[in-house]
Amino acid sequence: MSEVASQTYTRADEAFDCLQTAIVKGDLVPGEKIGEVELCSRFNLTRGPLREALGRLESRGLLVRRPHAGVKVVSVSAEELMELYRIRETMEGLAARQAAERMTDEEIADLHATLDSHEQMIEQAQGQAYYQAEGDYDFHHRIATGSRNTKLAQMLLGDLYYMVRMYRYRLSTSSGRPHMALGEHRRIAEAIAQRDGELAEFLMKRHINAARQNIERKIKEGALTI
Amino acid sequence: MSEVASQTYTRADEAFDCLQTAIVKGDLVPGEKIGEVELCSRFNLTRGPLREALGRLESRGLLVRRPHAGVKVVSVSAEELMELYRIRETMEGLAARQAAERMTDEEIADLHATLDSHEQMIEQAQGQAYYQAEGDYDFHHRIATGSRNTKLAQMLLGDLYYMVRMYRYRLSTSSGRPHMALGEHRRIAEAIAQRDGELAEFLMKRHINAARQNIERKIKEGALTI
DNA sequence: AAAGTCACTATTGTTGACAATTTATGTCTG
């Protein structure tokens, strides 16, 4: 449990990771007030590092804190979730364009290999939403880092993806359209391989827009309640 | 010094604000290592709240922390500053579009009033870069909040603007083109008043792109060294 | 009986002391 993962791993980092995954996985329910001592006993931490982690998480918008009144996980409305996708649309469009201009040939090869393994996973574990979601995350992760835009990657990976993943877990369905999403991923990867930044941006924006509309439709159908 | 500004203002908040402004104003030099005890004596704080604030600032990307090795203000290269502007271009474009769709008539009136006062300030204090920069910030701030996109506003106001302002202070010149920028602001405000989201987005993107090119040119001329 | 006020409790914010780690310095050896 306490191996030296990379360099030194401080208690505050541990607390941060624990809480973040707990929030993303839904173990910590949004809106519900959670006490510090309860969190400490639950994750075997002491209050010092915990408070430091709480500060970080508050800064990232995953939880809100009122002085002397406790901490609670942020609860996002359906409208706000849609707004999140609108932000992703523009930012990941930029990321795709810059990735097309800057990714190394090796990274592009890895991107294709990633998609191959995703295809296999989809065929094997048909309907396993979990693998879809993780595969989707993997693809977008590679493009964000491939943009070579430090701040952009930081904002996407550090802020937006965690909030989106939080709702993926809660909705338990990533998109419900694995083959279609995979095809869209392939086309984006091809555009990047051809160094066509404009096309990659266009396709990425359309891809995320489609995912947003898909979720919006499901919410309107009443299949998903937030 | 310790008035009750709004509700309750905790020591950690105080530390956060102090450090943030110190970083933005350049009192804390990027790259230089700063000890915790030194910061404590400098801002009359104790290490607990300070560390909490450090965690928040690290999470926002204003400083980097290596375990047991201290804290230093992040140093951003010229290329990274340009990347920051590319992010702003897309995100503020989105903000302008949504602001055109969602701002209230009152907010739009305020926006125009703001630009009027900026015009006066530019005429009166000709060449005072400080007022320009603050005025520019004010304008973009109003549009970010006017977008009614909570996360978008949070990312722009909480993450990007502080980094940009940090370099504005250090470069001491916001753009050096006050009248031109004001005209661009006016056109954006008009597009918003006409509820023309597409146009507002286009104009905002062009506005930020122009600002980026202006800084890029000055850096290449050697007038600004980062 | 209802509403407002006061006191109490539980939780958060803060502090200072203690432990762990990194870095730098100094010495020893090749």
Next chain:
DNA sequence: CAGACATAAATTGTCAACAATAGTGACTTT
């Protein structure tokens, strides 16, 4: 003389006790 190892000092990470605040409940008053 240079490099590496070990030791020591200074700085950071962690902990547990103390102080302050907000929320809650009961009591009094109108």
